Amino acid sequence: MRPVSFFRASxxxxxxxxxxxxxxxxxLAGGTTExxxxxxxxxxxSLLVDVNDxxxxxxxxxxxxxxxxxxxxxxxxxxxxxxIVERYPGMSQALLLGASEQLRNMASMGGNMCQRTRCxxxxxxxxxxxxxxxxxxxxxxxxxxxxxxxxxxxxxxxATHPSDVAVALVALDAVVRTIGPDxxxxxxxxxxxxxxxxxxxxxxxxxxxxxxxxxxxxxxPLARTSRYVKHRDRASYEFALVSVFSAMRVDDAGNVAExxxxxxxxxxxxxxAHRAEQSLIGRPATPENxxxxxxxxxxxxxxxxxxxxxxxxxxxxxxxxLSEVTS
Amino acid sequence: MAINQSxxxxxxxVRGPASEPVNLTVNGSGHAIELEPRVSLLDALxxxxxxxxxxxxxxxxxxxACTVWMDxxxxxxxxxxxxSCEGHEVTTIEGVAQxxxxxxxxxxxxxxxxxxxxxxxxxxxxxxxxxxREGNAGTDEEIAEHxxxxxxxxxxxxxxxxxxxxxxxxxxxxx
Numbered sequence: 001m002r003p004v005s006f007f008r009a010s011x012x013x014x015x016x017x018x019x020x021x022x023x024x025x026x027x028l029a030g031g032t033t034e035x036x037x038x039x040x041x042x043x044x045x046s047l048l049v050d051v052n053d054x055x056x057x058x059x060x061x062x063x064x065x066x067x068x069x070x071x072x073x074x075x076x077x078x079x080x081x082x083x084i085v086e087r088y089p090g091m092s093q094a095l096l097l098g099a100s101e102q103l104r105n106m107a108s109m110g111g112n113m114c115q116r117t118r119c120x121x122x123x124x125x126x127x128x129x130x131x132x133x134x135x136x137x138x139x140x141x142x143x144x145x146x147x148x149x150x151x152x153x154x155x156x157x158x159a160t161h162p163s164d165v166a167v168a169l170v171a172l173d174a175v176v177r178t179i180g181p182d183x184x185x186x187x188x189x190x191x192x193x194x195x196x197x198x199x200x201x202x203x204x205x206x207x208x209x210x211x212x213x214x215x216x217x218x219x220x221p222l223a224r225t226s227r228y229v230k231h232r233d234r235a236s237y238e239f240a241l242v243s244v245f246s247a248m249r250v251d252d253a254g255n256v257a258e259x260x261x262x263x264x265x266x267x268x269x270x271x272x273a274h275r276a277e278q279s280l281i282g283r284p285a286t287p288e289n290x291x292x293x294x295x296x297x298x299x300x301x302x303x304x305x306x307x308x309x310x311x312x313x314x315x316x317x318x319x320x321x322l323s324e325v326t327s
Numbered sequence: 328m329a330i331n332q333s334x335x336x337x338x339x340x341v342r343g344p345a346s347e348p349v350n351l352t353v354n355g356s357g358h359a360i361e362l363e364p365r366v367s368l369l370d371a372l373x374x375x376x377x378x379x380x381x382x383x384x385x386x387x388x389x390x391x392a393c394t395v396w397m398d399x400x401x402x403x404x405x406x407x408x409x410x411s412c413e414g415h416e417v418t419t420i421e422g423v424a425q426x427x428x429x430x431x432x433x434x435x436x437x438x439x440x441x442x443x444x445x446x447x448x449x450x451x452x453x454x455x456x457x458x459x460r461e462g463n464a465g466t467d468e469e470i471a472e473h474x475x476x477x478x479x480x481x482x483x484x485x486x487x488x489x490x491x492x493x494x495x496x497x498x499x500x501x502x
Contacts, residue, residue: 003344006364006410018341028408035367035406036387047341048364050411076400100476101461102391102454105400106407236475 001039008050012179012213018049020181020209027051027211029072029111032103037116041125042132056110056213059083065219068177071110071212075165076101078109088217090226090245091168094264097230098164100237110212113166113176113192114204117159118239119148130156131200141304147241150301150310152268157200158304159268161193162239166270168228171245171262174217180210189215193269200268222247222258229321230264231313240265242314244321248285256280256289261322263297266314273297276318285326287319294318342410350413353378354422362409369393369404371412372419380420380449384478391477394450395419401457403476420449423456431497432456435490443481451477455491464495 009015019025025047028034037043056070059081067083078084079095099107107115121127121139128137140148140158148158166189174189192204206212226247232238243264251257259280261273276293283289294315301311343364351358353376360375369386372378372395384392386405393404396418404417423430432455435441442448454477458464463473470488479487 001365003363004365005341005343006408007341008410008413028411031406031408031411032388032403035408038365039387046344048408050408052411100391101458101463101473102394102401102403102476103388103406106402236472 002041002044002046004038004045005047006050007047008053010053012054012056012211015049015051015054016179016181016209016211018047019211020207022047023208025049029114030074030107031111032099032107033111033115037123040123042116042123051211052108062216062219067217069109069215069217071214072108075099075104075107075109075112078165079104086224088168088172088220088223088226090223090228090247091165091172091217093228094164094168094230094243094245097228097243109165109215112163113189113212113215114206115163116203118162119159120144122159131159131196131203134199134201144306145304146306147239147265148304148307149268150266150303150307150314151263151271151298152195153302154196154198154200154268156198157196157268158302159196159200160239160265161267161269163270164228164230164240164243164264166193167243167262167264168226168245169215169217170270170272171226171247171260172217172220172223174215176212177214177216178206178210179213180207182207182210184213186216189270190272196268220247220260222249222260225249225325226260227321227325229317231317232265242266242310242317244317246321246325248322248325250285250326254284255282256285257282261318263314263318266301266310273318275299280322285322287323290319290322291315293322349409351376351409351417352412352415353417354419355416364408364410366409367405368395368407368409368412368417371409372404372417378419378421382446382449384446384450389478390447390450391454392447392450394453394477396453396457399457399460401454418453420453423452430456431494432459432490435493436487439486439490439493440483441486441490442479442483447477447479447481451479451487455487455494458491459495464491467492 026045028048028050056072058070127139149160176187230243245262247260249258263271276297279293346361382392384390388406395404
């Protein structure tokens, strides 16, 4: 690791001022991605601003019946918080199916929003990567890309977004709250994750020095029956090939009355399955309609010979999940 | 270092990149050492405090060999910066035996032959003791899931799990 300076911030204002005042600086939260990438030489800030002491580890109810999660709340604590387990079980499951207990004890919710892709070419400073070094090309397009994305890709980048809990958050219409040099703002979580397009190096709309301080999860009675299922190469401690967050309500006539559906492991961003949702709302909750919805969602998938299996995999995962929820 | 005036207060507290004094509390003892900010807790333990029980396997958060406790919670020391540990209590494998007696989990690992080469063992034990504290070792599936962050290249997993079950089921619950 290259030499680096260090500042342990004791207040949000100090943290924001320290990073925004130094062009080559970065916030340091749990460090589970960032220290790894520092050591690999993928990121090379000359100043680390440690935000682990900030009073942002809370979970509290919001006025609208939702939950506000402090950005420094650790994955373990959020996953096991009764109000998350009861109101958003799919989110709790997503958290507990990510990483290992040690990493979950370290990793913060704000940091999870900023975690970087596991694309091996991104993580290797000698490989071409438009996300790490704009204009250098994308070694993944013709490389080993079995785990890469099939939705939301571009000619510049096919890197998969690695987060599990973010899949739950896009389905739940969560909001990312920030404090930066220009004040506070709230960003709907689906707008927070940017598709690569022509600038895969720009992953979120945060300004330099803008700190995530909380994530608001709105009230959603439907979410009390939400689920998260993760399909992967190993039974534990592995990133998703395909994961599905779902919450569905079927009315007395057997029609889909409410549905939230999102996918992990297949998108360049945590993937809200809007097309599938729209195609199912108001229609009979049948395996045939689930399959048609899955087809619609994956219609624009762009694959490589190594990852084309993910199309059928994702469709089957959706159908199976919705079928299990209705049975 | 280009820092504007509004961050003057921050500048005063910026440390490094050269070595500076750091106070670490490890296994109940305070240590004043000089470290660069880029030094991980793992390297501080091994290279500066001669606490070599904590192992460096992958150095990238994959293997769990470097597992220690920070304020009683198990974390990976390779992905923790030493500077971040000031004011916190770090516990390593050297700190779990008491009064010259092995911790029950250490003894159970010996009794169940829960290792071959032994390299992952300190991390396994630090995770295993924490696992029982966390209360997520009720079933074999739970043990496997919550120990998945500790890899064993010798594949001693059945014996590791047997050791954990024995301590879990002991009268004192591994104290």
